[in-house]
Amino acid sequence: xxxxxxxxxxxxxxxxxxxxxxxxxxxxxxxxxxxxxxxxxxxxxxxxxxxxxxxx
Amino acid sequence: xxxxxxxxxxxxxxxxxxxxxxxxxxxxxxxxxxxxxxxxxxxxxxxxxxxxxxxxxxxxxxxxxxxxxxxxxxxxxxxxxxxxxxxxxxxxxxxxxxxxxxxxxxxxxxxxxxxxxxxxxxxxxxxxxxxxxxxxxxxxxxxxxxxxxxxxxxxxxxxxxxxxxxxxxxxxxxxxxxxxxxxxxxxxxxxxxxxxxxxxxxxxxxxxxxxxxxxxxxxxxxxxxxxxxxxxxxxxxxxxxxxxxxxxxxxxxxxxxxxxxxxxxxxxxxxxxxxxxxxxxxxxxxxxxxxxxxxxxxxxxxxxxxxxxxxxxxxxxxxxxxxxxxxxxxxxxxxxxxxxxxxxxxxxxxxxxxxxxxxxxxxxxxxxxxxxxxxxxxxxxxxxxxxxxxxxxxxxxxxxxxxxxxxxxxxxxxxxxxxxxxxxxxxxxxxxxxxxxxxxxxxxxxxxxxxxxxxxxxxxxxxxxxxxxxxxxxxxxxxxxxxxxxxxxxxxxxxxxxxxxxxxxxxxxxxxxxxxxx
Numbered sequence: 334x335x336x337x338x339x340x341x342x343x344x345x346x347x348x349x350x351x352x353x354x355x356x357x358x359x360x361x362x363x364x365x366x367x368x369x370x371x372x373x374x375x376x377x378x379x380x381x382x383x384x385x386x387x388x389x
Numbered sequence: 390x391x392x393x394x395x396x397x398x399x400x401x402x403x404x405x406x407x408x409x410x411x412x413x414x415x416x417x418x419x420x421x422x423x424x425x426x427x428x429x430x431x432x433x434x435x436x437x438x439x440x441x442x443x444x445x446x447x448x449x450x451x452x453x454x455x456x457x458x459x460x461x462x463x464x465x466x467x468x469x470x471x472x473x474x475x476x477x478x479x480x481x482x483x484x485x486x487x488x489x490x491x492x493x494x495x496x497x498x499x500x501x502x503x504x505x506x507x508x509x510x511x512x513x514x515x516x517x518x519x520x521x522x523x524x525x526x527x528x529x530x531x532x533x534x535x536x537x538x539x540x541x542x543x544x545x546x547x548x549x550x551x552x553x554x555x556x557x558x559x560x561x562x563x564x565x566x567x568x569x570x571x572x573x574x575x576x577x578x579x580x581x582x583x584x585x586x587x588x589x590x591x592x593x594x595x596x597x598x599x600x601x602x603x604x605x606x607x608x609x610x611x612x613x614x615x616x617x618x619x620x621x622x623x624x625x626x627x628x629x630x631x632x633x634x635x636x637x638x639x640x641x642x643x644x645x646x647x648x649x650x651x652x653x654x655x656x657x658x659x660x661x662x663x664x665x666x667x668x669x670x671x672x673x674x675x676x677x678x679x680x681x682x683x684x685x686x687x688x689x690x691x692x693x694x695x696x697x698x699x700x701x702x703x704x705x706x707x708x709x710x711x712x713x714x715x716x717x718x719x720x721x722x723x724x725x726x727x728x729x730x731x732x733x734x735x736x737x738x739x740x741x742x743x744x745x746x747x748x749x750x751x752x753x754x755x756x757x758x759x760x761x762x763x764x765x766x767x768x769x770x771x772x773x774x775x776x777x778x779x780x781x782x783x784x785x786x787x788x789x790x791x792x793x794x795x796x797x798x799x800x801x802x803x804x805x806x807x808x809x810x811x812x813x814x815x816x817x818x819x820x821x822x823x824x825x826x827x828x829x830x831x832x833x834x835x836x837x838x839x840x841x842x843x844x845x846x847x848x849x850x851x852x853x854x855x856x857x858x859x860x861x862x863x864x865x866x867x868x869x870x871x872x873x874x875x876x877x878x879x880x881x882x883x884x885x886x887x888x889x890x891x892x893x894x895x896x897x898x899x900x901x902x903x904x905x906x907x
Contacts, residue, residue, distance in 0.1 A: 335880050350887045352589055359590025362887035363847060
């Protein structure tokens with residue numbers, strides 16, 4: 334099952350493609366800018382669906 | 390007496406019929422060849438007389454005029470030696486011309502009368518059959534190539550004297566019968582993906598490329614395995630079908646690359662020209678146009694390592710053949726069209742120093758230098774490359790711990806299944822997803838509204854063009870085909886979006902930076 338996992342780092346959220354049975358991300362998919370007002374979001378890691386429903 | 394002997398001359402990767410007219414008159418022993426012969430052909434006259442006399446036939450005080458018809462077509466090479474020698478023997482009445490009428494002749498003569506193999510035999514044999522010839526005489530070693538053309542009797546001969554004996558006797562000549570083809574004769578020569586440990590993402594991209602015939606651009610630091618991956622791609626592509634096999638064999642034959650390879654060629658071509666290659670070397674050229682690398686890689690892989698180091702003009706001339714699958718070389722006297730249906734695999738470093746994103750060394754390139762380096766690949770050319778993937782360096786300590794990698798055979802089976810779905814869907818029209826037009830995209834990549842909106846949103850956010858939007862859809866279609874599904878799902882689109890990495894701003898980070906962060 335492919336998953337898309339995002340992490341917050343240095344002001345941006347980077348979503349990566351993860352393949353089954355492979356350790357670590359295999360491709361960067363989308364990079365989102367972090368929240369404009371807050372220096373750091375409360376949540377630092379997301380699955381795609383979670384992020385789509387509630388970005389920050 | 391004037392004799393007429395049929396043969397053919399290669400023109401591009403095809404051939405045209407040529408008639409060798411020979412007139413012999415008693416006088417001094419002198420041979421003239423007319424009808425636009427090249428240097429090698431003009432030198433034939435110095436080979437013909439010794440070859441004929443050493444085969445046991447006397448030529449004394451004869452004036453010989455040989456005309457190669459049509460006279461306005463430039464002919465080249467030594468393959469006309471045999472038809473000219475047979476023409477002389479017919480004109481002299483040594484060989485009955487009636488025995489030669491239904492046949493074509495082809496071959497280079499040695500001074501002792503032995504025949505040497507020549508190139509372009511397959512194209513000329515094909516032309517002979519189209520012109521209604523009953524058979525063709527070729528030198529020993531060329532029979533297998535000519536025998537690929539069904540409905541044409543092939544006769545292999547080793548010596549001019551042997552041919553003359555056969556033509557002068559009333560006995561039936563035994564046609565050449567090719568030996569049975571060996572199963573899997575080429576498989577061991579293709580490197581296997583099992584030898585590439587790690588690089589799961591890049592291997593996944595190779596599988597998608599092979600399944601949908603999508604062009605690929607890999608970028609990563611030196612030694613990360615880009616070339617290894619590229620060389621293994623032909624091993625997972627579907628086997629050449631009969632028609633493709635004949636096309637590839639004909640190209641190799643006409644370009645003189647067939648040498649002693651078994652025929653027909655079953656292995657997909659892999660060409661990796663150096664970045665100093667000229668535009669003519671890449672797409673073909675010369676006063677008598679010869680195929681270039683893009684044609685030699687027809688139906689196979691054209692691997693361009695150090696992609697931005699190729700001269701701009703060389704990269705730009707690739708745009709048209711990549712789009713159309715053929716290239717036309719025009720010269721003042723003739724125009725030749727070469728097939729050029731290739732899967733392009735390009736490889737490059739992420740920056741001029743090569744180490745951007747690599748945790749082992751620090752990259753010292755400024756943003757401007759990186760932009761300048763990547764800018765050597767024009768936007769229109771980049772638009773023709775469907776898949777762009779980062780190939781990060783894998784530490785040796787990690788490689789050692791990785792389990793054995795999946796062999797090419799297993800990947801190839803999945804690719805074959807995905808191709809079978811495409812053949813079924815396009816029903817004999819298109820063959821792969823990469824060549825879908827806007828109309829076919831509409832028909833075969835229809836998305837529910839929610840997915841359409843999601844894709845449009847991200848395409849706009851990432852600043853992708855409409856052409857890239859279509860490419861993402863084509864890639865998603867191939868990903869769904871690999872998964873055996875008719876409908877494209879959200880994961881297919883997101884995965885396809887992730888393979889357009891060079892379309893994003895350079896500041897957006899690399900896979901290794903993301904990996905370190907996670």
